[in-house]
Amino acid sequence: MPIMPRNEEHLSPTTEAIHQLLKILCHDFTTDLSSSLATLPAHSSLRFKINAEICIHSPDTQETEGAHGPQIHLGSIDLCQSELQQYLRDQSTGHVSTTAVSNCVDMESGRTSIRCEDTVSSIAQNQPSNVGTSPARTHVSEDHLHDSGSHLYKRRKTTGGLRVRQVSTVERSDNYVTPASTGSSTARQLQTKSREFPQRKKKNDEGVHHLQPSSIEKFVAGVWKQMFSSVELTPVSLDNPYDATIVGSGCNIEAFRAINSLCLRVTRMSRCSRALETIIQAHWVDCFEARVKAIGVEQPFLSNTETKMAALREACTVLQWSEKELRNKLSIWRGYKEIKDAGGWASLVFAGSGIYRFCKYRVGFGENLATRLERLQPSLEVAADTIHPEWRRLLSIIGQESQILYPGHPHDWVVCDVGKPIPLRSTYTQWFPDFQFTHLDDSVLDQVEWGTDDPRCMSSTRATLCNTCGHFQSNNFSCNECRCFPELYGACKTPIPIQVFRTPLGKNNGLIARCEFPRGSAIGEFIGLITKGMDGTDVMQSGDNEKRYQIYQGKLGNYTRFINHSCAPNSQFQKFCWLGSERIILVSRGVEAGAEITVDYSNEYWEGLDKECLCGESCCRYLKKKAQPTAVAISFR
Numbered sequence: 001m002p003i004m005p006r007n008e009e010h011l012s013p014t015t016e017a018i019h020q021l022l023k024i025l026c027h028d029f030t031t032d033l034s035s036s037l038a039t040l041p042a043h044s045s046l047r048f049k050i051n052a053e054i055c056i057h058s059p060d061t062q063e064t065e066g067a068h069g070p071q072i073h074l075g076s077i078d079l080c081q082s083e084l085q086q087y088l089r090d091q092s093t094g095h096v097s098t099t100a101v102s103n104c105v106d107m108e109s110g111r112t113s114i115r116c117e118d119t120v121s122s123i124a125q126n127q128p129s130n131v132g133t134s135p136a137r138t139h140v141s142e143d144h145l146h147d148s149g150s151h152l153y154k155r156r157k158t159t160g161g162l163r164v165r166q167v168s169t170v171e172r173s174d175n176y177v178t179p180a181s182t183g184s185s186t187a188r189q190l191q192t193k194s195r196e197f198p199q200r201k202k203k204n205d206e207g208v209h210h211l212q213p214s215s216i217e218k219f220v221a222g223v224w225k226q227m228f229s230s231v232e233l234t235p236v237s238l239d240n241p242y243d244a245t246i247v248g249s250g251c252n253i254e255a256f257r258a259i260n261s262l263c264l265r266v267t268r269m270s271r272c273s274r275a276l277e278t279i280i281q282a283h284w285v286d287c288f289e290a291r292v293k294a295i296g297v298e299q300p301f302l303s304n305t306e307t308k309m310a311a312l313r314e315a316c317t318v319l320q321w322s323e324k325e326l327r328n329k330l331s332i333w334r335g336y337k338e339i340k341d342a343g344g345w346a347s348l349v350f351a352g353s354g355i356y357r358f359c360k361y362r363v364g365f366g367e368n369l370a371t372r373l374e375r376l377q378p379s380l381e382v383a384a385d386t387i388h389p390e391w392r393r394l395l396s397i398i399g400q401e402s403q404i405l406y407p408g409h410p411h412d413w414v415v416c417d418v419g420k421p422i423p424l425r426s427t428y429t430q431w432f433p434d435f436q437f438t439h440l441d442d443s444v445l446d447q448v449e450w451g452t453d454d455p456r457c458m459s460s461t462r463a464t465l466c467n468t469c470g471h472f473q474s475n476n477f478s479c480n481e482c483r484c485f486p487e488l489y490g491a492c493k494t495p496i497p498i499q500v501f502r503t504p505l506g507k508n509n510g511l512i513a514r515c516e517f518p519r520g521s522a523i524g525e526f527i528g529l530i531t532k533g534m535d536g537t538d539v540m541q542s543g544d545n546e547k548r549y550q551i552y553q554g555k556l557g558n559y560t561r562f563i564n565h566s567c568a569p570n571s572q573f574q575k576f577c578w579l580g581s582e583r584i585i586l587v588s589r590g591v592e593a594g595a596e597i598t599v600d601y602s603n604e605y606w607e608g609l610d611k612e613c614l615c616g617e618s619c620c621r622y623l624k625k626k627a628q629p630t631a632v633a634i635s636f637r
Helices: 013-025 030-038 081-092 117-126 151-155 215-227 253-298 304-319 323-349 354-361 367-387 391-398
Strands: 046-052 055-058 063-068 072-079 413-415 498-502 509-513 522-525 529-531 539-542 549-552 571-578 581-588 596-599
Touching: 013 030, 013 072, 013 081, 030 081, 072 081, 215 323, 215 354, 215 367, 253 304, 253 323, 253 391, 304 323, 323 354, 323 367, 323 391, 367 391, 367 413, 367 498, 539 581, 571 596
Parallel strands: 413 498
Antiparallel strands: 046 072, 055 063, 498 509, 509 596, 522 581, 529 549, 539 549, 571 581
16 A cells, blocks of 8 residues: 655645655554653753664564574654654544554564665665755555555555544643642542533534423422512602603613613512512402302302302403403412422512413422422521511411521521421531531631732733633623633622532532523632642642632531532533632533532542442442452252
């Protein structure tokens, strides 16, 4: 097979010399060259020596005899180490394709039909120190290869250009952290390969069928979405004075701001009115059923249908609706009542506009809906009381005074699959009797260790360009152009749809996602105390060798403290620079609603740690095997 030509223009002398040797010797020795280069000190002068050896070869046994002649020195070539390293990196990543000359080699006897003696001699004689020759000429006996009776043609094996990549110190990035340099045996993994970073766009799955969520799943997802939104349920009135002439005066900045403010007020009023409407209509069904029972007691000779019709006629007199119209509305309002009875008032108030369609067609109504809402009722009330403490005031319109059951921060309560929520502090008192945890919105600098010098700062000035996308960064929403993680930086923030829950497998607390986190979206920032020098404690390691810092979440931090380990995680830690300051972001790999959020603590965390992994995954790497009996008696029949 002839050697495929290759474009060798714009090649450095070192790259051209290595490429010529690959073609001449018909052997890809770049892997061995990379391994040898890794053992040499950096910035050293390199010389490539070419030696040959003559030995006796036996065609019958396909082995070489023990007699060897003296080595013949063919020449040497001076190499540039930087150019050679770049060439090896490009070849391993696919930028430089190796020539398919290995197909011309007899894999059994090592014979080749390429005449290379003259070319090797010319390189050794004409280029002792400087490689700048033209591509070497090679000759392949095509007639011999394509001859059907040739032994070489029959016994030839095809070899591809792919090779197993050998990891060397040359290929490691500057931010690579070895286990010995972390300074702690409990450091969690920060560095991730670029190819493993969860991309935001999924692959094209046209023609592939996927399971669609049921009506119940859609309804529950809508409730959680409203619960963790910025909706306000405080009654708003339009009686407050505002200048209507400014709103309709033109397109200047004052008029635009005025119409935005008016739109916000009307939207809040509409949302609050819709919540009040569902509360009243669900309560109306309770009153209607009570009135039907009262009519049955007053007039026992009437049938159940007649008592219901009598109550409907009494209502139509006041509502001024026809009986048919009221019966149609009653079927929808009865769905509101069933949701309220199963999931509490919170599930009805935060249901959103989709509840009308859900109750009208009643797709999914039944025992499954009631069971699902009964299990979620405590969790819904925790989120409602901590995020929207004013929502219970709406119940006063039907004469029900309700007190807040779960005050404080949203993550001060641990929800359970069965049972009522419990305080966060009570889940740690068995290990720390005086346990206290402070929730932070941003990390706090340990001034005892760092003073006023924040080790996260990557430059003396606050950089305004994103290192990832290159766009302008600003805390001002109208000026910010960086959209890398809008859930956390440079945009309006909403509560993260996450709750602390009690795990059923003995892992104490964990994080559960109440809404879906698409692949590549931010779940949160790893926040805590910025310190250093801690050992034997769960900390997050980051920074470079000069300013290596730790993030400690023992007594203060945020919800990322409660994330559990998994050998098959659905999220990962990722470095991100915001306004010149390094941040550690928890990024989703694709977290579904209702799933536990997990991350890989890394091998450095588990080394020397006398604990057993409880992730329950089939690929668990840290499950301690129980000791097996030394002798077992087995009988066969």
